[in-house]
Amino acid sequence: xxxxxxxxxxxLLFTVPFFTSLAEAKTEGRxxxxxxxxxxxxxxxxxxxxxNVTLTGAYGTMTGAVVVxxxxxxxxxxxLPPNRTNAPYPAFTCTHGLxxxxxxxxxxxxxxxMASWGFVVFLPQFDFSVQVPDEIAAWHSAxxxxxxxxNATHGDTLEGMVLTSSFGAMGHSRGGRIVIAAAENDTRYxxxxxxxxxxxxxxxxxxxxxxxxxxxxxxxxxxxQTYALYNRxxxxxxxxxxxxxxxxxxxxxxxxxxxYGLSFFEYYIAHNYSWLGWVYGDNxxxxxxxxxxxxxxxxxxxxxxxxxxxxxxxxxxxIAKQKRKKKVRTVTSCR
Numbered sequence: 001x002x003x004x005x006x007x008x009x010x011x012l013l014f015t016v017p018f019f020t021s022l023a024e025a026k027t028e029g030r031x032x033x034x035x036x037x038x039x040x041x042x043x044x045x046x047x048x049x050x051x052n053v054t055l056t057g058a059y060g061t062m063t064g065a066v067v068v069x070x071x072x073x074x075x076x077x078x079x080l081p082p083n084r085t086n087a088p089y090p091a092f093t094c095t096h097g098l099x100x101x102x103x104x105x106x107x108x109x110x111x112x113x114m115a116s117w118g119f120v121v122f123l124p125q126f127d128f129s130v131q132v133p134d135e136i137a138a139w140h141s142a143x144x145x146x147x148x149x150x151n152a153t154h155g156d157t158l159e160g161m162v163l164t165s166s167f168g169a170m171g172h173s174r175g176g177r178i179v180i181a182a183a184e185n186d187t188r189y190x191x192x193x194x195x196x197x198x199x200x201x202x203x204x205x206x207x208x209x210x211x212x213x214x215x216x217x218x219x220x221x222x223x224x225q226t227y228a229l230y231n232r233x234x235x236x237x238x239x240x241x242x243x244x245x246x247x248x249x250x251x252x253x254x255x256x257x258x259x260y261g262l263s264f265f266e267y268y269i270a271h272n273y274s275w276l277g278w279v280y281g282d283n284x285x286x287x288x289x290x291x292x293x294x295x296x297x298x299x300x301x302x303x304x305x306x307x308x309x310x311x312x313x314x315x316x317x318x319i320a321k322q323k324r325k326k327k328v329r330t331v332t333s334c335r
Contacts, residue, residue, distance in 0.1 A: 038278065038287070040259045044117030046070040049080030050106055051157065053122075057142035059135045064125035065143070066102045068115040069161060076112050081157070088151070088163040090270040091120035093143050093182070097173025097198070098128050108250060110258065117262055120162050122147060128174055133181055140169065140182035144189075166190035168265040172249050173198045173222075180205055180212070180229075191268035193261040196222045196247055197229060205233040213238040213264045215257045217245025218291075230293070238264070238280065241291040256289055 049071030055062040070089060071080035094114070096105055102123035105111045111121045122143050126136055144167055151162040168191045171179035176197030183189035184207045192212045205212070212233050216226040218241055230239045240260050245253035263278040277283035280294045 038256070038259045038263070040117055040262050041255065043113050046083060046116045046118055047073045047080070048076045048112050048115040049073065049082065049157075050076075050078045050112075052078075053146070055124075055139065055142050055146055058138055059131075062125060062139055062142070064102055066106045066111070066123040066125075067158070068106055068111045068121045068123070069158065070115060070118055070120075076116075082159075082161050084160060086118055087161045089118050089120050089161060090168065090265055091122065091147055091162045091164075092168030092170055092265055092269065093122045093124060093140055093179070095124055095126070095140075095169075095171035095175030095179055095182075097171075097175045100172070100175070101125060110249065110254075113255070114258055114262060119262065119265070120147070120158070126175075126178075133178065136178050137181045137185045140179070141186045141188075144186065163270065166269055168193065168269045170195065170261050170265075172196060173247065180208055183210055183212075184208055191265055193264055194226075194229070195249060195257050195261070196220050197226060198222050205229050208233055211236045211238075211264075211268050213240065213261065215240045215242065215260065217242045217247070217253065217257075219244060219246045221247065236280075236296040237294065239293040240284075241293075243289055243291070260284070260290075 047070070048068050050066055050068045053065040053067055055065060070083040070086070071077075072083045073080040094105060094111060096102060102125040105123050111123055115121045124139055124143055126139070128136075147158070147162050147167075148164050150156045150158040151160065151164055153159055167188050169179035169183050169189045170193040171177070172195045174197075176194035177199045179192055180194055180197065183192045184204070190210055192208065192210060193215065194212070195215045196217065197214070214226050214230045214233075214237070216223050216239075220226075223241070227239070230237060240257070242253055242256050245257070248254055249257055260278070263275045266272045266275040267279045280292075280296060284290075284292050
């Protein structure tokens with residue numbers, strides 16, 4: 001009886017989220033959006049504050065990192081008091097490419113735009129000419145440690161500001177390839193958005209076990225590499241190709257890439273399932289600014305997963321039962 005109850009509970013735990021998603025998909029399909037806009041285009045409702053960060057870790061000290069967060073104020077500025085109205089906010093690391101800097105992502109408005117939609121954005125600072133992939137991946141974990149610590153520190157600017165149950169990883173160019181490796185090495189990352197990922201030697205996408213959304217422009221020289229990485233990744237996986245976009249993430253076309261990254265994080269990090277239409281529903285598929293390709297586990301795969309888990313549970317009970325019988329026989333024979 002107990003075994004049956006456990007199997008039923010296990011099946012429910014895995015089927016309810018799936019069928020809930022199906023229901024949400026149908027709802028989103030009825031709510032037709034404009035084919036040339038996204039709810040997060042442009043700046044969001046929050047003013048943002050920014051702070052400089054110095055990290056310490058196994059590889060020494062990182063200087064030049066920046067964190068951007070929802071704040072109270074009238075203009076986007078440094079060191080503003082936090083806005084805790086809707087805290088905790090989903091958080092993600094955003095890694096620059098070769099020749100880029102964390103400060104440039106902040107000062108150009110890219111990180112400010114993303115944080116203005118209710119995110120805490122950690123911008124690490126790297127020197128790709130001297131730092132090796134393992135070191136860079138380790139610094140991403142150190143960044144998550146820092147966010148968790150600050151979130152729990154009484155009186156800190158980020159106290160209570162960060163949703164620490166899971167994190168996102170976004171990166172551009174070489175940073176886009178690095179965040180794949182970072183997510184492979186730290187299970188706290190629950191979703192990855194590599195934008196025009198460059199340099200094939202930095203990671204093995206086959207090891208990635210979390211949802212990944214690749215993004216690249218039609219005029220970007222890294223289209224073949226991005227498509228190859230998509231093909232090597234496991235589902236759920238997504239590929240957004242932005243019409244007319246080059247390798248730069250600045251400007252109107254770059255804003256599309258960032259925007260879709262945010263809705264991806266809303267869905268997979270904040271578990272705000274109302275964004276399903278912009279992850280793989282009708283909304284994203286009707287956006288004429290992009291070409292959208294995706295692959296998610298099928299119903300058969302979901303059912304197979306349920307039966308596999310149920311089988312494992314049954315096997316564990318069977319082994320335990322056999323051990324109990326053997327113990328009883330041993331005690332009886334001794335008597």
